[in-house]
């Protein structure tokens with residue numbers, strides 16, 4: 001029997017919020033993943049304009065976000081490499097250091113549509129299974145269109161199910177509809193800057209940790225929400 005797949009959820013997580021947690025849970029349930037590792041990018045190549053929380057704090061917030069969810073954990077690997085955090089390097093490191101395991105990289109539809117601009121983005125399917133989560137029902141067409149254009153470069157081939165494409169070495173690329181919550185890290189940062197409350201947008205333990213560090217956040221975060 002093949003090893004169960006482990007989800008790798010990459011992101012900036014600046015900060016992690018309930019949209020991330022719900023999407024990861026729904027993908028894990030839909031694909032029968034053994035667990036999901038949140039892997040914050042240490043130096044995200046595409047988000048240089050945003051005021052970035054320290055990697056150690058983003059990692060800690062992710063730990064709080066996944067606590068108590070069976071099989072969920074946080075992977076600090078992205079901080080062990082110098083330079084920009086490229087997903088292809090993360091997946092290559094995982095394949096090299098954990099050879100018996102099967103990984104499934106989890107990304108949102110927005111990321112998929114930018115994949116051709118990522119370093120070796122169209123080669124990710126040669127390193128791991130791919131799961132693309134998107135708003136329920138709405139984006140299967142966009143998934144199909146992307147693959148119609150990029151299947152050759154990705155080594156992907158359609159199957160009878162439009163939500164599943166085959167990848168090299170028996171891997172799969174799957175579209176997973178999720179009930180996407182209308183929450184984003186940028187909206188949370190904006191509310192925080194305006195001194196508004198962000199309760200409910202992240203798990204309470206994540207908010208507690210962020211408030212504990214409120215006096216030491218990077219320039220650009222502004223003042224914490226009123227107590």
Ligand code: ATP
Pocket residue numbers: 010011012013014018019020023050106107108109110111180181182183184185186187
């Ligand atoms: P920002 O608003 O700063 O761009 P973000 O909230 O989109 O950040 P990221 O860390 O950039 O968070 O996202 C990591 C992954 O989580 C991406 O694949 C993204 O598509 C996904 N994601 C972000 N917000 C949601 C959400 N509300 N529901 C489901 N997935 C989400």
